[in-house]
């Protein structure tokens with residue numbers, strides 16, 4: 621069984637402040653990296669117990685050109701993708717995977733979640749897929765769905781766990797490692813407890829994998845991104861398959877993956 625682990629940082633237990641996710645070198649950012657790595661290792665341990673024999677981890681959080689995962693501490697059974705750009709939104713997905721885990725995820729912009737945003741808290745207001753407001757979880761789930769791969773496990777705060785159930789159904793395993801009290805505060809589980817729950821849920825997710833469905837969105841799909849200012853859409857003008865409005869763009873694709881790659885400029 622092959623498991624792809626897409627990681628982010630904002631949804632990791634103990635992480636609630638912008639400096640923990642935006643300032644490489646800051647002592648609190650370095651600490652957050654350890655928390656992230658421990659949660660990822662817990663997911664890997666659970667996956668291995670359920671019979672996984674190939675595990676790839678994507679260091680998915682963009683932190684001003686820095687690594688987030690601590691490679692020395694990462695479980696030896698996993699390979700890891702670091703650095704950027706990746707060339708594709710979900711690099712190496714075409715190799716074929718049985719399940720995707722989303723670890724350390726945060727809720728969409730506008731949700732009552734810790735460090736909520738969609739792609740960029742400084743330039744994105746909202747994103748929509750076929751008229752439905754979405755967050756980063758739907759970007760990954762829709763992309764994976766294009767390749768018929770289900771999201772089996774989502775970890776983060778209570779807001780992203782709720783988003784996961786709404787988007788993917790009750791079958792998806794979730795672990796809320798913290799409960800949002802505000803955008804920059806949370807009531808957190810003990811980190812050891814959080815890791816124990818992640819390990820157990822990772823195992824259970826793979827044991828129940830036959831019940832999990834890939835997120836299939838029939839094409840053509842329209843990905844709409846609303847930006848904060850007019851200058852943020854200028855670079856999209858004249859690009860095939862992209863309509864540019866005052867402060868928003870609409871990207872057409874036959875699949876979610878195609879729309880995302882077109883938005884990224886990889887098509």
Ligand SMILES: [Zn+2]
Pocket residue numbers: 628629630680681682
């Ligand atoms: Zn992030």
